[in-house]
Amino acid sequence: MGTLRSMEREFPIIDDNFQRFCASHGIFSLEDFLVHDLSKLASFAEMDAASVSLKQGIAQVMSIIDGLHQPWLNGIELLDDAKLNKHFLATGCEGIDQILRGGLRMGQLTELVGPSSSGKTQVCLCAASHVAEYSGTTMFFDTGNSFSPERIERIINRRSKSQFQADQRRLVRVMSSISSRSVFDLFELFDMLGHLENTLKNQVKDEGSNLRLIVIDSISSLLAPILGGIDANGWSLMQSAGFLLKRLADEHNLSVLVTNHTVGGEGGLPKPALGESWKSIPHVRLLLSPDYGNDMYNVSILKHTSVAMGSSAKFVIHR
Ligand SMILES: Nc1ncnc2c1ncn2[C@@H]1O[C@H](COP(=O)(O)OP(=O)(O)OP(=O)(O)O)[C@@H](O)[C@H]1O
Incomplete structure (x- = not known):
């Protein structure tokens, strides 16, 4: 204000x-x-x-x-908004797009959960490059040096079936539509998102923004250090981060994709980190796991606004 x-x-x-x-x-x-x-x-x-x-x-x-203030919207207005603005952004990972009925929903926060090497970063890079190629720009918040332009280059080259010259042009176009920033603590993330929110508000007034996807790989490495202990501050900061991301997604018709690791749950079974309070934040939660011994990976729905929990599919990561 x-x-x-x-x-x-x-x-x-x-x-x-x-x-x-x-x-x-x-x-x-x-x-x-x-x-x-x-x-x-x-x-x-x-x-x-x-x-x-x-x-x-x-x-x-x-x-x-x-x-x-956000205005109250009636059912018809919400339906119009969904049809006009809240499209799906394909990630380019076949099994994932199939299970999500088209891809990441604009206006929503999608979370990828999985153990190490389950494909979380790969799906983020795939989605970033696919959105950059077909829909608009992507911002990639990199919390653990996972952003790899070489991996993106390989993804794009594999997707491309045209001549070398065309590939180079395509590569330049896609790469220049993805921006990446390293971020190592939550307060830095708040700063960057606050700045982004102001920029988007001003752009909306002028000509509108072309930003379609925000990726945070991984959100858990920023949130986990502030949780625990008797101080409740960490939990409320976590909620604020979640609400800020959801507000950005909803008000600016973006899709937000975050990753979260798994921790040992009851009976040693892995469960998503960040606990019950975070569980209610993402609109969609996908569990990824490798199929050991081949290039196939599993994806199943832990939470979704319209697809049944437990639905699953497979996707490929070429090594
Ligand atoms: N630099 C890389 N180049 C190509 N393929 C890679 C690279 N790093 C990992 N992979 C492949 O992608 C698979 C999935 O790795 P990915 O980094 O996406 O997992 P992750 O779930 O993000 O793991 P983590 O939680 O440890 O970051 C790996 O098993 C590996 O086969």
């Missing part, structure tokens, strides 16, 4: 006089407005010689604040 001064150009009613009046009550920004008793402010405005324009100014600020 911005300062009142920064809004003057767009909303002339928030002029010098209105800003002086607000400043005399300790109000300089929209946040200051929210913590003030507005009925008191309106009665002070009433006593001022310029009461009409001051009250118009207050109404204008209130309508700006209202506009910042």
